[in-house]
Amino acid sequence: MNTIVRLLLVAVFAVSLPACSKKEDETKQVQQAPLVAPTNEDPAAWRAYVSEVVNRNMDGVTNQPFVYLLPAESAEDFQGLYDRQLEKVKSDISRGILPGNMLAYAAASLSSAKCADMVVAAFADAKPDKLKGVKLLFIGKAEDSERVKAAVTPSGVNYVFVETK
Template identity: 60%
Template sequence: MRQKMLTMSRTALLAMLAVLALAACKKEEAPKAVAAAVAVPTNGDPNAWQAYASDVVKKNMDGVTNAPFVYFLPLETDADFQAQYDAQMDKVKSDLGRGILEGNMLAFVSPASNKMGDLVVAAFADVAAGSMKGVKVLFIGQAADNERVKAAVAPSGVNYVFVEAK
């Protein structure tokens, strides 16, 4: 069951990344009608949260030249939450350990904002100061988590952006 959930989560995130990559690569086109913003989900539906995350990420792609890294956690009440938390922590630490180059974005979103904040703080604890200049970190969550996440990522030199999920 854990493997199936991880596979479904990864598949959904990869699909979202593919859409974002295509959006980032498009040349300037004739103006189109502006789509309505996707509302913040009022429940823990992962599909609704991923649609919301996709919308917010697209709006924050300025200065980003590559497909973003998007990390998602479900509600803490999800039966498989701890396994998904552990998998995302491993993924984030692996990505950070390889190094993130200028022009990339790391986007963090979850209906469990506090837990996602914990993940970001823990993952950035070992990142070298100034090693991520030109990288954007987007945290989509609750205002109560903003300052501690900002303080955790600031030493790395990232361009930090907070979007309140309200």
């Protein structure tokens, strides 16, 4: 009988140890401060920033997001890169995006006007309510947000704006 009681006590003690260490691990985790938009045109810094912003806005998104990061306008062959990305975005929009997905648009610079131009052009022919249930994240300047919002709203997307300062 004593052996059974001892085994039960050991089992209870063994089960409670992982729970204690798990609580300690949770308290040790410190929430990382949000990244600030880079002030230069470093593509790696912008990729890290956009990735962090996208991850912070994933609520309600059930699939891998579609992220369109337009290079800085000073990039070599910018116009060619812009044209190819615009073609890709138009193709994705015309084909349709399933509900639960996210479309994220940003430029790898503090100039978001060209990225806004791309979004507006891509959504010019979008059918009304075709993208219902899709989240659209625009990362850019406040002065570009309203025209992007006006262009994408008829498609039925859930529009989210994050300002770069």
